[in-house]
Amino acid sequence: MCHVDVLYSLIDVNQRLNTIVHDPIFTTHLTLLEHFSDGSIHSLTDTMLDQFCLQILPKIKHKIKCLDLEPLSMERILLATNYPSLYGLTLYNINLRTCVHYFFDKNPLTDLFQNQIVSLTINMTVNTKPDFEDLINTFIFQRIIQIFINLQYLNFFPSSIWYSKVSFDSLARDFASSNLLELHVTVNNFDDCLYLLDGRFIELRKFHVNIADICSAQLTINNTENLPNLKCFSLYSNVETSAYDELIVPLLHRMINLEELGLYVKICDKNIFIDGHDLKKNIINKL
Structure with a gap:
């Protein structure tokens, strides 16, 4: 039961x-x-x-x-009473139309909980073309950061990596949070990962990122400044990459106080096998 x-x-x-x-x-x-x-x-x-x-x-x-909700009953439940101790929300099966309604339109729910919610998990569903959805997802991601000013934990995850990614190519990059401590997100490419680590989330302690494509960076983004506050980092990508030494290793070298590391990547065009010894020699010993 x-x-x-x-x-x-x-x-x-x-x-x-x-x-x-x-x-x-x-x-x-x-x-x-x-x-x-x-x-x-x-x-x-x-x-x-x-x-x-x-x-x-x-x-x-x-x-x-904490409440775990779905869209059909979400509003009725949240307006059924006041929740003075509520700090965590998990929203399942949320489509783009619902997100736009709650995060962009004038809505009593955001007014009620924008200062109260510390932990937010959103499970997005697929209902539009991938390119269009990436853009809308990115605006929603930014809007969440702007609305929930005390947010410390954000898990913005898709039902499919190919449809619900966040990408910063066409979005103003002036949003930030000094409260966010843990972030789980799926992004389009490695540049997007670097944008999220460029200082806008200065207190970030744990970062779990799923990257659709890890290829040579096309934009000039800082990948050298240390990230002393980051204690836990997890990177997942299901597409082969030849940019391990060019992109991933320099990023890891910035995490000078890292305590937990998870790498789930497919590396190609590399002559040596990356095992525990290689990780210790080229990454861990240099932190």
């Missing part, structure tokens, strides 16, 4: 059960949606949604710290 089912079934049944279900283990983090075996996500049934919005959520509102 998941936490939501426990609350739905047992709250207000009797005093003893009521004490149990009000425990923080059942009320701190609520997943108010349904996961199916095929991977799809749907809203709760109307009956469950009614009971949560009208009865359960108002009673436990002070204990709720």
Whole structure:
């Protein structure tokens, strides 16, 4: 039985059960949606949604710290009561139209939570052409940074790397945050990765990036200044690259206080095998 089912079934049944279900283990983090075996996500049934919005959520509102939501019921749940302790949101199956509505249009939800949300995860769905979607995703990414001024954790991840990437080629690059500590994002190319590490997120501690294409940089971007605050770095790319020595190694040398490293890349046109010894000699020993 998941936490939501426990609350739905047992709250207000009797005093003893009521004490149990009000425990923080059942009320701190609520997943108010349904996961199916095929991977799809749907809203709760109307009956469950009614009971949560009208009865359960108002009673436990002070204990709720994180909510996992989907777009069909998201607004109703967030407006059902006030959430004074809420700091984390995970939004599943969010399409571009929904993002534009909540992050660009005048909306009571952003006004209510822009100072409150510290952790935000957004799972984007695919519904437009890749090139157009990249551009819109980038505007949404920037808008999120601008709206949620106290954001410390952002996970902006796609349902497919080929459709929901962030790219800075055609966007003003003057957005920044001095609060963001951890970032998970999918970008179009290595230049975009360098833009995110050019000082705009000066307090960034953990950076997990999925890069669609790692090729020789076409733009002049700083890849030499040290990144002393970065403690954890993970890079994933499923496309072969011959720019390991040219791009990846110099970037890693900037991370002088790195404690955790994850590299998941396909390297071609290199005569030696990159193993633990090579990483220690050419990267770890130079940090």
